[in-house]
Amino acid sequence: MHISEGILPLTTLGAGYAISALGVGVGLKNIRDDEMVRTALLSSTFFVASLIHIPIGPTSIHLVLNGFVGLLAGWSCFIAIGIALLLQALLFQFGGITTLGINTLVMSLPALVCFLIFSPLLSGKKLPVAMTGFLCGFTSVFFSALLLSLSLATAGESFFPAARLVFAANTPLMLIDGLITTLALQFIMKVKPEMLVS
Amino acid sequence: MLLDAFSTGNSPLHTLDPRVKLLAYLPVTILTALSDDLRQASVALAGGIVLAGIAGFYTRLLLKRLAVVNVFLIFLWLTLPFSVSGEPLWHIGTLALSKNGVSLCLLITIKANAIALFTVSLPGTSTIASLSHAMLHLRVPKKLVTMFYFFYRYIGVIANEYENMLRMLHARGFRPDTSMHTVRIYAYFTGMLFIKSYERSERVYNALLMRGFNGQIPLLAHFTLRRQDLVFTWCMGGFVLIITLL
Numbered sequence: 144m145h146i147s148e149g150i151l152p153l154t155t156l157g158a159g160y161a162i163s164a165l166g167v168g169v170g171l172k173n174i175r176d177d178e179m180v181r182t183a184l185l186s187s188t189f190f191v192a193s194l195i196h197i198p199i200g201p202t203s204i205h206l207v208l209n210g211f212v213g214l215l216a217g218w219s220c221f222i223a224i225g226i227a228l229l230l231q232a233l234l235f236q237f238g239g240i241t242t243l244g245i246n247t248l249v250m251s252l253p254a255l256v257c258f259l260i261f262s263p264l265l266s267g268k269k270l271p272v273a274m275t276g277f278l279c280g281f282t283s284v285f286f287s288a289l290l291l292s293l294s295l296a297t298a299g300e301s302f303f304p305a306a307r308l309v310f311a312a313n314t315p316l317m318l319i320d321g322l323i324t325t326l327a328l329q330f331i332m333k334v335k336p337e338m339l340v341s
Numbered sequence: 342m343l344l345d346a347f348s349t350g351n352s353p354l355h356t357l358d359p360r361v362k363l364l365a366y367l368p369v370t371i372l373t374a375l376s377d378d379l380r381q382a383s384v385a386l387a388g389g390i391v392l393a394g395i396a397g398f399y400t401r402l403l404l405k406r407l408a409v410v411n412v413f414l415i416f417l418w419l420t421l422p423f424s425v426s427g428e429p430l431w432h433i434g435t436l437a438l439s440k441n442g443v444s445l446c447l448l449i450t451i452k453a454n455a456i457a458l459f460t461v462s463l464p465g466t467s468t469i470a471s472l473s474h475a476m477l478h479l480r481v482p483k484k485l486v487t488m489f490y491f492f493y494r495y496i497g498v499i500a501n502e503y504e505n506m507l508r509m510l511h512a513r514g515f516r517p518d519t520s521m522h523t524v525r526i527y528a529y530f531t532g533m534l535f536i537k538s539y540e541r542s543e544r545v546y547n548a549l550l551m552r553g554f555n556g557q558i559p560l561l562a563h564f565t566l567r568r569q570d571l572v573f574t575w576c577m578g579g580f581v582l583i584i585t586l587l
Binding site: 145148150153156171179183184186187188190191194200222226229230234242300301303305308309319324326327328334 | 344345346366367370371373374375382406409410413414416417419420421423424425426442445448449452453456457460464465469472482484485487488489490491492493495496498499500502503517518519523524525527528529530531532533534535536538539540541542543545546549550554555556
């Protein structure tokens, strides 16, 4: 999920940077040295995990996992996702440096919201792990696709069809990410629950 | 996993001070991204082509990278020509391709390609290590740069882990297909990858702590501005001026 360079107006790009900077700032404020290392490696894993392609018929789809990263990184999720997108912008030329703020916002805000909603549910055992996982994976991609479409729509009325198309194209991903998050979360709860319950 | 494929070389751009490259990169990119004039965008693209030429990047790898950039624009080419109102250029059944829509698509495509070329030839010609160092000089928070550096450093390690685990799966006869079995295997695979990185982060932190880590990495090498850096800055300044005046 990326917005290319050269589409969005200055106000959207600026707002993206402002909110993302705030998110990163909050994350940096109280981070301990060991959390710095942990978040950095979490981000590397997030980056590598996007290499995993799930085959769907003749095509395949790659994982986003931003809700999952939200659960693991908590308040540092803006940093974890932002540095991965910065590297992508510098090395692979998709996304880009002017859209870094808005792209970070699109991925990280849903991750943070998922952390705030689902992490208490998980540690309080109020919902079955499977359901928490699915909701977390599904809603994070849902809200990211929604934010992406909304920010595309700020470029003008003529971008509305493109915005709708982008949202529709991401629906299979919501289901796949939901499923993967469910199972991966169950696996982690069994093998290393201290990674999640903080 | 070769990440900074464009950073090795000995062109004039590769030897420039990364601080200067970042400082030149930001204004030209922002200016290009926000332009809504086809002439400005074309001049920017021409500049990008020249820069990529100076860096010696006229290769198949560059075309591949640009292809990726353009794949993301397909969504726009599929919708914008029909949704922008204006003088019709072509009729397909009941749909009309509008002239304004096509020129808007063209404008965005030119801008995206120009910026991609700036990116490979300016920050792309420096290693991530020296870009991180340059970011410190540009007042990016120290902790953030340190984390960015660690993140970059461990991508290769985690990617190795990923490849080993994948080889193990294949050796045991796993063949991905469209099934719940595949989804389950990949989910456990993902979970394991995150667990391994968590455990590794503890070992890395302990090793760092033992060596006196206090949240930042001490720097040994320092940048010095040379004449070619200043000449390059003037050239890029002139380029920015030309785009603005158009």
